[in-house]
Amino acid sequence: MKNIILVFFSLLSINIIAQEINISKSLKGFDKYMSDVLTDWNEPGAGVAIIHNGELVFVKGYGYRDYGNKLPVTKNTLFQIASNTKLFTTIAAGMLVEKGILNWDKPITESVPELQFYNDFLNSNVTLRDMLGHKTGISRHDMIWFQSDFSRKELFERIKYLEPSIPLRQDFIYNNLMYTAVGYSIELRTGKTWEEYVKENIFTPLEMNNTVFSIAEMQKSSDHGIPYNEIRDTTLLYKIPLKEDGAGVGPAGAIITSLDDLSHWVIALMKDGKYKNKEIIPASIINETLKPGIAFRNSELEEKGYKEKLNSTYGMAREIEVYKGNVLTKHGGAMPGFHSQVIILPYDDIGIITFSIGDHGASLGNTIIAYNLVDRLLGLKQTDWNGRLLADHLKRKEMGKKARAQVGFDNVKGTSPTHNINDYLGTYVKEVYGEFIIGKENDSLYFNFRRTILPLQHYHYNRFDTPNDEILGKWSINFSVSPQGEISTAVISIDEGQVTFNKKTDESLSSPEILNLYTGTYEYAGSEFEIKIKDNKLTMLGTTDEVLIPYKKHIFKVEKFDDMQIEFTEKNNKISGMKYKAPSGIFECKKIK
Template identity: 50%
Template sequence: MAFGVAARAQAPDVSKKLEGFDAYMEQTLKDWNTPGVGVGIVVNDKLVFAKGYGYRDYEKKLPFTPKTLEPIASNSKLFTAVVAGMLVEEGKLTWDKPVRESVPTIQFYNDQLNNNVTLRDMLSHRTGVTRHDLIWFKSPFTRKELFEKLKYLEPQEPMRETFLYNNLMFSAVGQIIELKSGKTWEQFVRERIFGPLEMNTTTYTIADMLKQPDYGVPFREKRDSFELYKIPYYEDTEGVAPAGAIISNIDELSHWLIALMNDGKYNGKQVLPASVLKATIQPAIGLPNTLGEALGYWELLNPAYGMGRQTASYRGKLLTYHGGDLPGFHSQVSFLPNDKIGVIVFVISDHSAPLYNVISYNVYERLLGMDQTPWNQRRLQQRLAGKKAGTEARAKAGADRVPNTKPSHALAGYAAEYENPAYGILKIGLQGDQLQFGFHDFHFPMSHFHYDRFDTPDDEQYGKFSVSFRTNPQGDVNDAVISLDEAEVVFTRKAPTLDAKLLEKLAGTYMTPTKVKFEVQYQPGAGLSLVFPGAPPQKLIPIKGLQFRTPQFADSIYEFVVENGQVKALKERDPSGEFTYTRQ
């Protein structure tokens, strides 16, 4: 079913070139089991076509219309790049000088990044730091907290050599915009873009979206069947809002597309700086020809990423585009700069995400009078093959399980909070005789797999988390290891918080059996350190009770001896024995 009429009167030639498109869309939705799709077409400086197909709410059978709001996810990135460019125009930032020259508070993993990373690097995904999405996804972290986590993200590749998509860098640019403008990213974008472009219902939060009469409802398809089911809205977007929080509709997003296609002008007014738009489209890093090399599809050639958008040659035509993906909602905004044709596609349901490319390419081919590439058949074949392979793979899960093993500790020995400086807290609880998994807003029971490995159930939407616990040399459970994003992440058992008065009491002068005096120093906020004459301080990390260790050696324990409220000594134990250092 098609809903909505052209938002503007269609030019006769556009109408003629789109003959058969409605039937194509009806068949596409049927082929893909897609709840709903919205399509908008801009030619020159007008929205000439806007129509919804299927449903914005599949359960209630409410029609998808040009006014249906949905999250545009990473299509927010170009908004962020453009407002950053406005600050470049004002002299508050620069594209190509180290960003720390403008923002001294930003810290990356090492001096090489600190001394070299530019705003363009951050906006073009070429810092060498990979995406680490599970730092922010379903997390409670604020934008400021995410900004401060950049220093923990070790680069995987050298700078400016490899395209590594990174939402956290866009979040950081949003924080930079606030630092340099005195306004939040949300305020700045609303004042400088939404207002002038008359994007009056465009917003940032699901709560605000739900106050409007016409909005999309997210659905997914079951993994092992074709049943559609409703999923919760993804709402934890505040921290990474500059990477993906904007919510809009076909009608209002067309105002943005018109400005992009016309050197920043909308309704005769210069809204976006033309020089900034030119900077964002300039290629910053090349991408591989994945479609051609892997699948033999050479229509899209030589893609490159600028800032907040990509460019490529599509069948000999310059194309600029970006996609957006959050649970249940997918979108693409694209245009052909030299042909003055632009397309917006909204899609509901995760399994149908490839349709935003399929439909966009089909529209361009129709309007340009080209033969239609069989993108629908190609992608549908891939989708069904992938679905079948996934079902077969899940049926074989657990084949590597070693039978008849037991955990090395009683379950209470695993229950604790484990911490990673970048990813935050992993909370392992104990309820009855079952461990409980708590990470960000993920909460699942855990089952013993083998030895010290415990798994969560295989969730329909998010899959399975597998946690392997590791012991320290003293035999205590100390680490939890999970495969997250692109690598294993180690969470270390969180050290107990000791009372400052107790730490002050433990500080003092001690003497070795060889009569060498040394200090245990206490520094508020930093804790205790060992300071031997002529040597740098060694931090003491609390383990349990009055036991500590240094960062260098896990098998060496320092334990304070307290008798009748008085500190008597410090004992050092390692595999070779125990030494006692008396308090002076």
């Protein structure tokens, strides 16, 4: 009985706290605070919304949505919310769980057999909860999708190439491609695209009428954000291009919305899925997103002695933490030039949305403003988040400038490329990442990867570097020479490690018609073996099959042994035999049928 009474009074006290929040009193001096932090961070613009008792009780823009034209941020200004999209995808998947189409905790391949992972263990064990909780052990590999033209289906099919970095469920590794795969799984099981399903089941019933999925749709509005960043090592602001990076990877970060529209979503999350007294989202789905999956270290406490944020865990598209003794849920979002944060204090009936423009001020949107509002609304002593993070930002800025001044530290002077410049030209391919081109203009090489086109300068030996571009970054490419003395591969550091791209041969050499010319039975010193097309590749069958890679007309390389080649011989316009060329000699075989 005593415990019941304690629980009752605890719940009563929570309700009283929620009712006693005075928004006007809590936000006294907040406008001045916003003016100061925007100035401190040289931030073009920001927006704030507060939800309480099921209503949008405060919404205001600060600064400019378009710095160049001095257009103000409003409650209807469209912002890319990036990874705050992920909870929409999680809820959409949860709706299919409710219908028995998907399952949180059974292997997802049981519901979506089209999805294949790197190995049989993952195929038999990875669940929907693992994918949405970033527990698969598979690293991000963001350069697979970033600025690529890969469709969602093509990204989905590339999951099978991603080798885990750590064992399943051992630790938290953020992965946008897992959300892409879940989004495409929704399409496979419903016949509707992820966009169609989310719009029909979430946007429309929540009256999120101005929310869209693409830059093209966003630009149709007269009220949308324009991203500006600081020119590196200065305080000058410049307009950066809007990038349509959300098409294929949309379920991880494509949604573009306003403070007003997004408040409808937050209201539903806070009201057990109800909006205007109508259930839009089953409460059971919302509860599933809050179940702890992976626990985080108290790194701020351990590294800096900060005690405000403790015992954070990640559920599905939501982080749950204890802030100064109060439970809150949160998730941030970041796209070039846009940053967002959504915080909900479920036991205090408070929701907070913050938007900001400018990558240099990312901390403003995802931490400083949001946590200052939490302090104010809960009547807590205000932590100087601005002072802490601004000091770190200025230090990093100075250290970055110092680091860039030391570029070229490992340059070996007086070296030359091994080959003529024309020998480096061509298309280089890695199946999971796609292709890049090495071209030539005015006797100099250039690098062309998706929307990144930069000149290449010889660094040393067979290494060529691009300039360190303000937007496109710096790329270093190291070319390799085959045993036959030709430029054959290019190695680039991408994502989590070095990636080797192979120089592409004439595609016609891989056509089924051409490959079929070489199939048949061959004989060497009384022993017979077959060459067939297997998995669309010419293959020499044996105890261990040898895949043959097209190289030149009638010439193939052995996939496992770069120093070995197969050259087919021709007589009377027909393949009559083959020569197996190895460092130890040339072994001639006759085609017998």
